[in-house]
Amino acid sequence: YTSTMHGDETTGSVTLLHLIDEILTNYDPASTDPYKQRITRLVNEGEIWINPFANPDGTYYASDSTVSGAIRYLTTPSGGNAWVDPNRNFPDPESGAHPDGNTYWTETQAMMTFASAHSFVLSANFHGGAEVVNCPWDTWVARHPDDAWYQLLSRQYADLAQTNGPAGYMTDLDSGITNGFDWYEVDGGRQDYMNYWRGCREVTIELSSIKNPPALQLPTFWTANRDAL
Numbered sequence: 001y002t003s004t005m006h007g008d009e010t011t012g013s014v015t016l017l018h019l020i021d022e023i024l025t026n027y028d029p030a031s032t033d034p035y036k037q038r039i040t041r042l043v044n045e046g047e048i049w050i051n052p053f054a055n056p057d058g059t060y061y062a063s064d065s066t067v068s069g070a071i072r073y074l075t076t077p078s079g080g081n082a083w084v085d086p087n088r089n090f091p092d093p094e095s096g097a098h099p100d101g102n103t104y105w106t107e108t109q110a111m112m113t114f115a116s117a118h119s120f121v122l123s124a125n126f127h128g129g130a131e132v133v134n135c136p137w138d139t140w141v142a143r144h145p146d147d148a149w150y151q152l153l154s155r156q157y158a159d160l161a162q163t164n165g166p167a168g169y170m171t172d173l174d175s176g177i178t179n180g181f182d183w184y185e186v187d188g189g190r191q192d193y194m195n196y197w198r199g200c201r202e203v204t205i206e207l208s209s210i211k212n213p214p215a216l217q218l219p220t221f222w223t224a225n226r227d228a229l
Helices: 011-026 034-045 106-116 147-164 190-197 215-225
Strands: 123-127 132-135 177-179 202-206
Touching (some): 011 034, 011 123, 132 147, 147 177, 190 202
Parallel strands (some): 123 202
Antiparallel strands (some): 132 202
């Protein structure tokens, strides 16, 4: 799980911090509680990586003590222009290397190096601005060979989020799921990079219609997404 590559889309980062706390709090090999046994089994039998802030410089652009004033873009250049959209800065299956015309930023290079060092099989990248599970591809109209599986996974996630969330939550587009290209084309996105270049199965999950919601609303998003996560 990774979140907030767009620095002003903060719901996912706080939700993943909740998830980290949930796992650490409930991991207990000696427990007979079914929920704690489930968490313990996930930790013991799987390999879990969680990156709550993929673009901390964008999130804390105005100040290290507040997310007020957060911006979308990468701000620490490794060459090229001064502002780069992190979700357009990856190699693209259709457009090839550097589809945005920029060099790979420090954060992009770090994520590609990390992905190449691990054999990830399932991942999700969290954004904000809508409430929907987005499955590949983003860059072209052709469906992924595993499209039926992606739709099933996306449907399961959205249904759980709807069940546990407030009325109307996670219902955008096709009741909470969409094919990426059908929604809008993205070239150089991380989802397609992970699926095409790294052989992973990644979806993009938009968690909140408001990109940077008030702090008081954040527990509601955690409650809505906990079981789905």
